[in-house]
Amino acid sequence: MSGDGIAPPALPHRFPYRLVATDLDGTLLRGDETISPRTRAALAAAQAAGAHHIVVTGRSVAWTRHILDDLGYRGLAVCGQGAQLYHAGEHRLLTSVTLDRALARGVVARLEAELGPLALAANRDGLDGDIAMDERFRAAVGDAYRGRGEDNPYPTDAPDRTALFEQPLIKLYIQRTGLSDDELAAAARSLVGELVEVVVSGENLVEVLPLGLTKATGLALAARRLKVTAGETIAFGDMPNDIPMLKWAAHGVAMGGAHPDLLAVADEVTAGNDADGIAEVLEPLLRPADS
Secondary structure, three states: OOOOOOOOOOOOOOOOOOEEEEOHHHHHOOOOOOOOHHHHHHHHHHHHOOOEEEEEOOOOHHHOHHHHHHHOOOOEEEEHHHOEEEEOOOOEEEEEOOEOHHHHHHHHHHHHHHHOOOEEEEEEOOOOOOEEEOOOOOOOOHHHOEOOOOOOOOOOOOOOOHHHHOOOEEEEEEEOOOOOHHHHHHHHHHHHOOOEEEEEEEOOEEEEEEOOOOHHHHHHHHHHHHOOOHHHEEEEEOOHHHHHHHHHOOEEEEOOOOOHHHHOOOOEEOOOHHHOHHHHHHHHHHOOOOO
16 A cells, blocks of 8 residues: 555556545445455555555545554545645645635525524644534544543634634534434535535535535546546545545445445445455456456
C-alpha cells in the first residue's frame, strides 16, 4: 500500500486498471478499523501489477492520517470529501479547499428559518484541524470530535456559535431532530443546493461542502498527479457521498449493504467490508488469462 507519485508502467493484460480508489469507512476498513490480510494482499498484488491505490475518504486529514500511518500507507489520500489532498508518506497537505464562512453562516440561517433549530459541527482545515460542535450535536464518529472536556478550547455548550466559525473550515455537519439523514439532506438541497453541496456520508453525518466539491473532484486531482485517467480507474464505496467517485471511474463497485442510492448507480455490487468485498472483485482481475 505505497505510492511514489510516479506513473506506473503499462500493465499486463490480466489487470485492466491503473488506479484502485477505495473509500475508507464501510469499504476498505472493517468494523474494527483494520484491513483484512486478504484485502491487503489483493491491493498489494494490484500495485505489483503496476496500479496505484488511493484512499478517498470523507474524513479530514486530521482524522485520517493516524489510520494511514497504522496501515503503512505511503501514497496520496483524498480527504474531506475531496477538499484535501494529502501525501501520507511525507505527512504533508498538498491542497485544500475551504468553505466560505460567511456563506456557511448564511446557509445555516436559511436552513433554520425553514427547518427549525439544527445541531452543528464545524470541521476545521489543516493537518490538525479538529471538529467543534454546538451543544445540540450528537457526535457520530468518536474521537474525531472534540467534545466537552479540558482539551476542547471551544466548549460545546457555548451560548453562541461564534467559535464554530472562528477558523477556516472545510465543511459543516448538520443534524435535525425528527428528520432522517436522507430527509434532512433532501430538504437542505432544496433550500440551499444552489449555494453548497449537501451529502450523506454516514449515520448522523449530513455534510455541507463548497459548491462543486465532491470525492470525484478530489480524486481527479490526485489522478492527474499520477498521470492516470478516469477510464483507467476502478472505485469502491458504500454511501451516497461516493456516488460522484463511482460515476467518475470506469468501473464503480458498491459494497454489500451499501446505501440504496449508491447501489442504483454502481456497475457491480460486491460483498461487504467485513467480508473482503474489495478482494472479491480484484482477485479475478489479477489472475493470468489462462488460469
